[in-house]
Amino acid sequence: MRIGPYLIEPALALAPMAGVTDRAFRILCKRLGAGLAASEMTIDDPRFWSTPKSRSRMNHSGEPGLIAVQIAGADPLRLAEAARHNVAQGAQIIDINMGCPAKKVCNAEAGSALMRDEALVARICSAVVRAVPVPVSLKMRTGWARAHRNGPAVARIAEDCGIAALAVHGRTREELYAGAAEYDTIAAIKQAVRIPLWANGDIDTPEKAREVLRHTGADGLMIGRAAQGRPWIFREIAHFLATGERLPAPSPRQVGGLLLQHLDALYELYGEAAGLRVARKHIQWYCRSHAGSEAFWQAVNRVDSAPLQRQLVCGFFDLDPGRLAQAA
Numbered sequence: 001m002r003i004g005p006y007l008i009e010p011a012l013a014l015a016p017m018a019g020v021t022d023r024a025f026r027i028l029c030k031r032l033g034a035g036l037a038a039s040e041m042t043i044d045d046p047r048f049w050s051t052p053k054s055r056s057r058m059n060h061s062g063e064p065g066l067i068a069v070q071i072a073g074a075d076p077l078r079l080a081e082a083a084r085h086n087v088a089q090g091a092q093i094i095d096i097n098m099g100c101p102a103k104k105v106c107n108a109e110a111g112s113a114l115m116r117d118e119a120l121v122a123r124i125c126s127a128v129v130r131a132v133p134v135p136v137s138l139k140m141r142t143g144w145a146r147a148h149r150n151g152p153a154v155a156r157i158a159e160d161c162g163i164a165a166l167a168v169h170g171r172t173r174e175e176l177y178a179g180a181a182e183y184d185t186i187a188a189i190k191q192a193v194r195i196p197l198w199a200n201g202d203i204d205t206p207e208k209a210r211e212v213l214r215h216t217g218a219d220g221l222m223i224g225r226a227a228q229g230r231p232w233i234f235r236e237i238a239h240f241l242a243t244g245e246r247l248p249a250p251s252p253r254q255v256g257g258l259l260l261q262h263l264d265a266l267y268e269l270y271g272e273a274a275g276l277r278v279a280r281k282h283i284q285w286y287c288r289s290h291a292g293s294e295a296f297w298q299a300v301n302r303v304d305s306a307p308l309q310r311q312l313v314c315g316f317f318d319l320d321p322g323r324l325a326q327a328a
């Protein structure tokens, strides 16, 4: 898949997820087969850009491959400024968030709420595209509400304004995350424009990936929740799409080895005290399909030292901490 001057190979992207897709997780997903991994969103209010949280979000050091940063807001000029700021920090692709239904975003009439106001969509897309020399993508839903699936209209507006790629989540804003994603509207959006498109929503197996690609005619797939605790899903899907065959699932020890690498990256990124708290939800995701995970996760939740957290993980996955290189 090509976005502006960039060839994205494989055409599999990690979906932006606030609180999840930090630098540690993006690096892991890219190592395990994601062709692109967008950062968590940066809000368009400059007062928040210098907070430790924002600074950490805007720090891309050591991140391999393309740096894609999502921005969120509703004011065209402020979004343009946020885009410029992120490009100055190293962003090579700017993504505008019109896909997120989160209250914090939508209360401010940003995220997917923007799809209700097509004139504003045009002003935002134009302002951001004009502000930066890098490609700008737009992440959207299929529409504002089930009765208003205006995704194709929004997509055409975006294309006319110079947007270089679209990512479409197969639900409307009204549906939040309920029910199943539908792909007919994504297919209609793909037909409506010439720019490349990521199909997104409920893609959780290699077979589903192939089915969504066929159904929508999308150029690439974007995966969110199914990558939580399973960052190797990208290489599984890439392999299946290329060969029609499934890779063997990683062994528990391999899973444990990857989780330990993830934990070490989190401790480094946030410091041990904050890192071990961020790590808890990831640990739960990695171990959810393993026997005894509930009791293990409760034990993990009670621990507030990084070395102890690590030790528990080693015990659960039967890992010798001294021989981790082999496990991964």
Ligand SMILES: Cc1cc2nc3c(=O)[nH]c(=O)nc-3n(C[C@H](O)[C@H](O)[C@H](O)COP(=O)(O)O)c2cc1C
Binding pocket: 015, 016, 017, 018, 019, 020, 040, 041, 070, 097, 098, 099, 100, 139, 169, 200, 201, 202, 203, 222, 223, 224, 225, 226
């Ligand atoms: C915890 C969480 C945080 C999310 N944060 C964002 C965000 O910051 N920006 C955005 O555009 N979408 C956000 N999303 C939506 C995802 O990018 C994606 O569109 C959605 O989860 C559907 O894809 P999936 O079924 O593969 O998870 C978030 C989703 C989740 C579950």
